[in-house]
Amino acid sequence: MKLAQVAGTVVSPISHSFFEGQRLLLCDLVDPDGSENGYLIAVDVVDAGVGERVLICDEGTSARQIFGITTGPIRSVIVGIVDDVA
């Protein structure tokens, strides 16, 4: 999984049927020390807010398992909100 910080929201009125009704967040990938290292657009299932540090699962089969499906073009899912990295 990857550490990230939610940078903003993505609005997509027309998308693949899987993404209809899903919340898309643009997340900066961050190192443990907080420095940015690229970004990902991920589906949010934990109600993360902008500015929060989150955990992103970036693997297709695990992502589909979260949604209880066997097929679907999903790979990046926000699966946790990070309180602290010690």
Added chain:
Amino acid sequence: MHLGRVIGRVVATTRTGGLDGIKFLVVQPLDKYRHDEGTPVVAADAVAMAGTGELVYYVASREAAEALPERFVAVDHAIVGLVDQVTLSEDPA
């Protein structure tokens, strides 16, 4: 998934099996501020509505084929949505 901009289309009449009827578009990957980043890729259009100039988001690797009606096809990038708006907490643009 990443942001991209459609900058062209690819016409390929000879294709491997399973790719019939799929529209291929040239997509320029973008950074979060919608500036060009990296080299363009050819992506299958899984929403069948993307056109040149459009801001899209796309999925790469194995999940790209999952976006298409036929799931076991030779596709490594697929456009899965058109983007209306990106709102960043800190946006210099």
